[in-house]
Amino acid sequence: MIGLNFVYAIAGLTFLAYALLGLRDRSNPKRFGNAAFHGLIALSFLAGDRLGNLGNGMLVLALVAIAGTGLMGRGAAATTTGDERRIEAERRGNRLFLPALIIPATALAGALIFREIPAIVDPKQATLVALTLGVLLALGVLFTWLRPSLARPHDEGRRLIDGVGWALLLPQMLAALGAVFALAGVGEAVGIIAGHAIPEGSLVGAVLVYGLGMALFTIVMGNAFAAFPVMASAIGVPLLIRHYGGDPAVIAAIGMLAGFCGTLMTPMAANFNLVPAALLELRDRNAVIRQQVGTALPLLAFNILMIYVLGFRS
Structure with missing residues (x-):
């Protein structure tokens, strides 16, 4: 039965390719750190279940040590120029979006189909x-359409990573x-602290x-x-739901x-805020966050109001 082991194997082989290609990148003065970091991630995907809790814990600590001591850097990975990309985009037009659309279309179709044939794919991981x-x-x-070199997708992926x-991570x-x-x-500790900050019997304060x-x-x-x-x-369960009878x-949900x-306002949400900055090659890694704060704050106030209005209508 196909399940997470298949997904982990693909991810592990991808990071292993990043590690090997990064090791060969002499333009990156910290290529050994990058290769070690990506290699450890590959090891986690490929053999994490064999390492056990202690082994995986040590692996995570090694990842933190590599990142925390500044052993990772960025080289000048070979890629196409802006002019080359613009010429290709003009020549191929909107057809370039078709491969990207294949991914969600296959995910949706597969999720619906695989659940009906549980003997082939684990329904929980469909x-x-x-x-x-x-x-x-x-x-x-x-590969069939554009005919790039075999290493090209991994080179571009490594450049982004x-x-x-x-x-x-x-x-x-x-x-x-x-x-x-x-x-x-x-x-529970936060609840005790909040209990001293919220006025007795104040639903507004709890919300x-x-x-x-x-x-x-x-x-x-x-x-x-x-x-x-x-x-x-x-707060949510003991006060808003049990004590005040909220929905x-x-x-x-709200x-x-x-x-x-909060996701819109923090660099800790790397996949939302740092990856776009890297994709756009912005000099300010927090540029995305700066643009989002003006939306996030009024939206937060509105959500809090909706919790109060909709959650306690009875």
């Missing part, structure tokens, strides 16, 4: 498997941190602390999914939206 197959199919179409740097790290915080009882807390924890942790278990166990669906407002 979407991820279909997404991976979509990427492979799109690559096949591009080197631009993002260690921040590419932030979403996974921070999501795991949220689970650790929840298990460690951080939510404000919940909404602002979702945004602030997301800013710190970079992931609203990591912030949610903390704030839900601290759980509204409080959870609370997540309040957290996403």
Whole structure:
């Protein structure tokens, strides 16, 4: 049965290619650090289940050590010039978007089809498997159509990965941190502190602390999914739902939206805010965040208002 092992194998081989190609990039003075970082990620995907908890923990610490000591850098990876890309874009037109559309189309179709044939694909992982197959199919179409060298996709991928740097692992790290915080009882501790800050019997105060807390924890942790278990166990469930009788669906859903407002304002959300800056090759890595703050703050205020208005109508 095809499941996560297939997805992990593709991801592991991809990072292994980044490691080997990066090792050969003499334009990068820190190529050994980049190669070690990508190689460890590849090892995690390819053999993480064999390393055990201790081995995986040591691997994560090694990744943090490489990133934290500044051993990663960026070389001058060979790529096409702006003029070459513009000429190709003018010649091929909007057809260039077709390979990109293959990926979501395959993911949607595969997720629907694979769930009906559980003997082939694990139904729980149908979407991820279909997404991976979509990427492979799109690559096949591009190779047939554009006929690049075999190493070209990995060269371009490595150029992007080197631009993002260690921040590419932030979403996974921070999501795991949220689970650790929840298990460690951080939510209960936050609830005790918030209990002293919220006036007795004040629904407005509880809603404000919940909404602002979702945004602030997301800013710190970079992931609203990591912030949610903390704030839900601290304020959402014990106060807003149990004590004040709020609608759980509204409080959870709009609370997540309040957290996403924090996503717009933090570099910790690397996949949303740093990757676009790297793709656009902006000099200011926080340029995306600066543009989003003016939208995030009023949107956060509106979400908090909606929690109060919609969550307690009865």
